[in-house]
Amino acid sequence: MLHPNSLYYDFLKPEELTFLKKAADFCQREIAPHAAEWEEKEELPRALFTAAGRAGLMGMLAPKTVGGQELSMLCFCLVIEEIAGHCGAFAMNMAAHNALCVGHPLGYASDELKKKVFPGVLNGDWMVAWALTEPNAGSDTGGVETTATPLPDGTWELNGQKIYITMGNHSDRMIVMAVTGKDEKGKKEFTAFWINSADTTKVRKVKTSGVRASNTSEFHLKQVKGELVGQRGKGQHAALACLDGGRLGIAAMAIGLGRSAVEIAKQRMLSRRQFGKRIAEFQALQFMLADCEVELRAAEALLLQPCIMQARGQRFSLEASFAKLYASEAASRACNSALQICGGWGYTRDTSVERMWRDARLTEIGEGSSEIQRLIISRALLKAAEEKYGLAEPPPAKK
Numbered sequence: 001m002l003h004p005n006s007l008y009y010d011f012l013k014p015e016e017l018t019f020l021k022k023a024a025d026f027c028q029r030e031i032a033p034h035a036a037e038w039e040e041k042e043e044l045p046r047a048l049f050t051a052a053g054r055a056g057l058m059g060m061l062a063p064k065t066v067g068g069q070e071l072s073m074l075c076f077c078l079v080i081e082e083i084a085g086h087c088g089a090f091a092m093n094m095a096a097h098n099a100l101c102v103g104h105p106l107g108y109a110s111d112e113l114k115k116k117v118f119p120g121v122l123n124g125d126w127m128v129a130w131a132l133t134e135p136n137a138g139s140d141t142g143g144v145e146t147t148a149t150p151l152p153d154g155t156w157e158l159n160g161q162k163i164y165i166t167m168g169n170h171s172d173r174m175i176v177m178a179v180t181g182k183d184e185k186g187k188k189e190f191t192a193f194w195i196n197s198a199d200t201t202k203v204r205k206v207k208t209s210g211v212r213a214s215n216t217s218e219f220h221l222k223q224v225k226g227e228l229v230g231q232r233g234k235g236q237h238a239a240l241a242c243l244d245g246g247r248l249g250i251a252a253m254a255i256g257l258g259r260s261a262v263e264i265a266k267q268r269m270l271s272r273r274q275f276g277k278r279i280a281e282f283q284a285l286q287f288m289l290a291d292c293e294v295e296l297r298a299a300e301a302l303l304l305q306p307c308i309m310q311a312r313g314q315r316f317s318l319e320a321s322f323a324k325l326y327a328s329e330a331a332s333r334a335c336n337s338a339l340q341i342c343g344g345w346g347y348t349r350d351t352s353v354e355r356m357w358r359d360a361r362l363t364e365i366g367e368g369s370s371e372i373q374r375l376i377i378s379r380a381l382l383k384a385a386e387e388k389y390g391l392a393e394p395p396p397a398k399k
Contacts, residue, residue: 008074008078008300008304011072011074011304011307011308011311012072012074012075012078013072016071016072016075019056019069019071019075019079020075020078020079020082022055022056023055023057023079023082023083024082026051026052026055026057027082027083027085027086028086030048030051030052031048031083031086031087031090032086035086035087035090035213035352036349036352036355038087038089038090038213039089039212039213039355041213042205042207042212042213043213043215044089044090044093044213044214044215046127046170048090049093049124049127050124050125051124052094052124053122053123053124053125054123054124056068056069057079057083057094058094058097058098058102058121058122058123058124059098059102059119059121059122059123060075060076060079060098061073061076061098061099061102061103061245062098062102062106062118062122066106066114066118066119066122067118067119067122067123068102068119068122072307072310072311073245073248073306073307073310073311074304074307074308074311076098076248076249076252077248077249077251077252077303077307078252079094080094080095080249080252080253080256081252081253081255081256081259082256083253083256084252084253084254084255084256084257084260084359085256085257085259085260086260087213088210088211088253088256088257088355088356088359088360088362089211089212089213089214089359090213090214091252091253091256091257092166092211092214092250092253092359092362092366093166093167093214094249095246095249095250095252095253096130096166096167096246096249097121097127097128098245098249099242099243099245099246099248099249100130100175100242100243100245100246101121101128101129101130101175102121102122102128103242103245103246104130104175104192104229104238104239104242105117105118105121105175105194105229106118107238107241107242108192108229108230108231108234108238109194109229109230110228110230113194113227113228113229116194117173117194121173125172126171126172126173127167127170127171127172127173128171128172128173128174128175129165129166129167129168129170129171129173129174129175129197129217130165130166130174130175130242131162131165131168131174131175131176131177132144132162132177132239133162133163133164133165134146134160134161134162134163135161135163138164139368139369139372141177141190141236141239142187142188144177144178144179144188144190145160145161145179146158146159146160146161146162146176146177146178146179146221147159147160147178147179147180148178148179148180148191148193148226150180151225155225155226155227156178156180156193156225156226156227156228157223157224157225157226158176158178158193158195158221158223158224158225158226159221159222159223159224160178160220160221161218161219161220161221162176162217162218162219162220162221163206163217163218164206164216164217164218165216165217165218165219166214166215166216166217167214167215167217168197168200168215168216168217168218168219169197169200169202169205169215169217169219170215170217171197172196172197172198173194173195173196173197174194174195174196174197174200175192175193175194175195175229176192176193176195176221176226177190177191177192177193177235177236177239178190178191178192178193178226178235179191180232180233181233183233189232189233190233190235190236190239191228191229191230191231191232191233191234191235192228192229192230192235192238192239193226193227193228193229194226194227194228194229195221195224195225195226195227196224196225199221199224199225200219200220200221200224201219201220201221201222202217202219203217203218203219203220204217204218205217206218208362209358209361209362210355210358210359210360210361210362211358211359211362212358240317243367243368244306244316244317244320245310245320246367247320247321247323247324247367247368247373248303248306248307248320248323248324249367250324250327250328250363250366250367251299251302251303251320251323251324251326251327251328251363252303252327253363254299254327254328254330254331254332254360254363255296255299255300255303255327255330255331257331257335257356257359257360257363258292258296258299258330258331258332258334258335258356258360259296259334260352260356261334261335261338261339261353261356261357261360262289262292262293262296262334262337262338264338264342264346264351264352264353265289265292265337265338265341265342265346265353266289268341268342268345268346269285269289269341272343272345279341285341288337288340288341289337289341291333291337292333292334292337292338295330295333295334296330296331296334298326298330299323299326299327299330299331302319302322302323302326302327303323303327305319305322305323306319306320306322306323317376318376318377318380321368321373321376321377322377324363324367324368324373325370325373325374325377327363328360328363328364328370329364329370331360331363332357332360332361332363332364334360335353335356335357335360336357338353338356338357339353339354339357
């Protein structure tokens with residue numbers, strides 16, 4: 001599907017353009033022929049992740065010194081868009097794996113743990129899950145109830161429950177967020193741990209509306225041994241930093257889904273005839289198509305900004321929220337419009353539009369819901385305004 005906006009390519013190195021083409025070929029060869037079957041089975045084959053690792057897709061952002069591809073954030077996002085255009089479930093898995101499952105130990109693990117983690121998590125030998133969410137915890141990390149207790153041998157023992165964890169029950173290793181006590185202010189102290197997934201107690205695969213082929217999992221931790229990922233009490237800081245990149249991955253996933261759905265709608269408009277003419281001639285549908293394109297291009301522009309900022313070494317947390325919020329909602333609208341344009345045929349499983357429509361809805365929830373993004377954005381705007389204006393009275397009305 002290679003990205004239609006060639007402007008992006010001006011920001012990529014020649015080797016990144018080569019990798020993007022390689023990723024597109026991988027999608028055509030390994031994903032496109034099987035995506036519908038995976039959707040029906042609600043399962044992604046383990047061999048797909050091995051193949052993705054061998055192709056470099058599981059280590060896109062990691063440096064070459066540990067076996068990664070050392071690609072820019074922009075190239076990573078374009079690859080996620082490409083994958084999403086064929087299979088939203090696998091795009092979500094790759095986005096989470098690269099930003100969270102690789103990014104967290106890469107940025108915060110000890111050198112000793114890094115030697116265990118890399119390159120196994122990059123080359124497809126290991127599938128890794130990132131476990132934060134619980135029945136009472138998600139964006140509200142204060143609701144985390146899983147605990148970790150230090151043992152005499154230097155390891156930790158984890159007990160608790162996790163739910164809605166991407167690929168949790170199919171992973172080989174896992175990064176788990178747990179409470180290790182309270183800080184000096186009496187608040188919960190969060191720490192990340194590296195565990196063997198085989199030590200967890202599987203509960204179920206959670207049935208979801210969209211991204212059905214992804215294994216959304218629930219499991220328990222009962223006296224599971226874990227190893228620190230980073231410093232004790234620094235887990236929340238590390239998690240939030242990783243989520244910045246994760247939100248860009250979800251924004252890219254959303255754009256890929258929206259673009260692919262709109263492409264199908266355009267083909268349908270040119271081939272479907274009603275009242276003696278092609279439906280492409282109906283102005284109502286033409287306007288729907290135009291709105292989709294404008295919104296997707298706006299989403300692309302909002303995604304480009306934090307990618308450039310990241311490449312410059314600038315903080316991009318706020319811009320990641322801009323991109324994730326707008327792209328997810330624009331993609332949902334685009335997929336909804338595409339389905340409407342396709343009519344009854346679009347609502348059936350004879351086409352992938354209805355799957356993209358369901359998958360896109362997840363992007364408004366995962367990695368921080370739209371409401372959380374609005375909260376982040378509004379707080380940042382008001383904080384900046386307070387620093388600029390202080391708590392002064394409103395300016396007097398002009399006479």
